[in-house]
């Protein structure tokens with residue numbers, strides 16, 4: 001029964017994304033197990049991670065941040081197309097179902113940005129993929145940061161330094177959840193503070209990874 005429109009192309013569809021658009025979503029493919037950067041073949045550590053390993057212990061991403069996955073996530077985040085978020089989360093949920101973590105922690109927005117956007121996309125994703133595992137509001141933004149887009153890797157790292165605080169007790173094994181990982185600066189900063197607060201294993205789950 002064709003009851004709705006595809007969230008991307010607008011064609012009549014019996015699902016939130018039509019089959020054609022769904023088939024166009026670029027799966028991550030082989031990647032670095034540590035930072036999820038796409039590689040020709042799966043590796044434990046890419047060159048960058050060998051040179052300077054991130055603080056997080058593993059990274060899982062469902063999609064490459066390329067068309068139409070980028071449009072899907074931008075529409076979800078900036079146009080409040082929450083149905084598209086469900087599609088995005090479905091991809092991530094399949095990948096993370098077997099992961100042994102005690103809790104999920106969404107990357108928080110600063111309250112000024114939360115007011116502007118009306119919802120935290122990372123929290124919605126975490127709730128959609130948790131599969132019964134607890135979702136903890138264990139991180140807070142201590143200060144508003146400039147948008148990361150348009151900044152290079154070092155600028156991004158400086159921009160988020162000291163941005164987070166841990167506001168509740170952390171279990172040993174946690175997954176940080178966000179929509180997109182670009183350089184990983186934000187997730188790495190969050191991982192650092194979680195480890196400083198006692199977490200022993202921190203992995204990151206994102207819907208899409210920028211190659």
Ligand SMILES: [Zn+2]
Nearest residue numbers: 006009018021
């Ligand atoms: Zn479509």
Ligand SMILES: [Zn+2]
Nearest residue numbers: 032035046049
């Ligand atoms: Zn890597």
